[in-house]
Amino acid sequence: MNRVFSGTKTTVFETMSRLALMHDAVNLGQGFPDDPGPEEVRRKAAEGLLSGWNQYPPMLGLPELRRAVAAHYRRFQGMELDWESEVMVTSGATEALACALMALLEPGDEAILFEPMYDAYLPLVLRAGGVPRFVRLRTPEWRFDPAELRRAFSRRTKVVLFNDPLNPGGCAACRGDVELLGSLVRESGAVAVCDEVWEHTVFEGPAHVPLISLPGLHDRCVKIGSAGKIFSLTGWKVGFVCACPELMRVLSKAHQYLTFATPPNLQSAVAHGLGMGDFYFSGLKDRLRRSRSRLASGLTEAGLKVLPGRATYFLNVDLGPGGDGAEFCERMVKEAGVAAIPVGAFHPEPAPCPIVRFCFDKRQETLDKAIRRISRWRA
């Protein structure tokens, strides 16, 4: 059997959700919303299922969704994309990541990864034959050291995998860091694979800057988005990839043998959603902002040190020097009945890590129940 997967543990999301069920815990671990997602989008999917086309859609995605993705990024990020040659639909951002890494990496090519990182990255890089080079993001702001990043680039760097806004950090990169990374990508022969699934969840400060929109980077980036995050529909697994035609030609070859296509009713519902009025997108942020402040104040009152975060629907607490997030989460789910994610699971080396991630995209009652349980437990 292949060693990458035979040697890989079950993902922390599945493990913690299973423990949450077993202990009847409030699940603030795996990132998924309490909210069922916009009704008009779900209705559109239901109509498509009952009366629409339910056979294979075109391999690159329904034209209506590819047009809608290009129009959406023009509207929100001022980007110009040719929907026919530069946009492809995938089965979630996860498939887009797998496609990009399989299409770009040759065995022995180096891939720069920032740690902590979303847990799918490393196994996918390794399975594609890539050699990881890690760059550390440091709390409280989860920034890289420019000198360390420069040192990570070599003649063999083929890919830089950049997640902004960052899961698990809950932060968005500052313009200076994005520009520095952009200039290093430009100087090297590498392609940046930009995981921007959290692009619509930046709550304060400067807006999200897609790396692909910086000068000279249009042909050097693969931009990845996910309807699961934009519409609180994580189970749908509808993603999109944007890249220049030369890169897209090869990405689409990987996609044609990975999944080939994505359910057509979900695609047309997402196309509809991307065109909804601004009220939807600002409403999403308002809701998340409120939940974030409720969870942050509850955790602080329970005596935990909450790290600043201005994006995603995750908040982190720092248990301080010597703290072990894995042990904390295991005890909290069993003894307090609240599940969270130990951020150590997002690092390549198993070492105690004092950071713990909580998902706050939950109803007020859910958050209040979790806070009550944690406060009682800590008292």
Ligand code: PMP
């Ligand atoms: N990348 C990041 C950074 C994520 O947080 C997630 C999901 N939480 C994904 C990729 C996967 O997205 P999808 O469910 O669309 O595959």
Ligand code: GLN
């Ligand atoms: N992306 C979600 C998170 O970070 C979980 C994804 C999954 O369960 N595979 O929590």
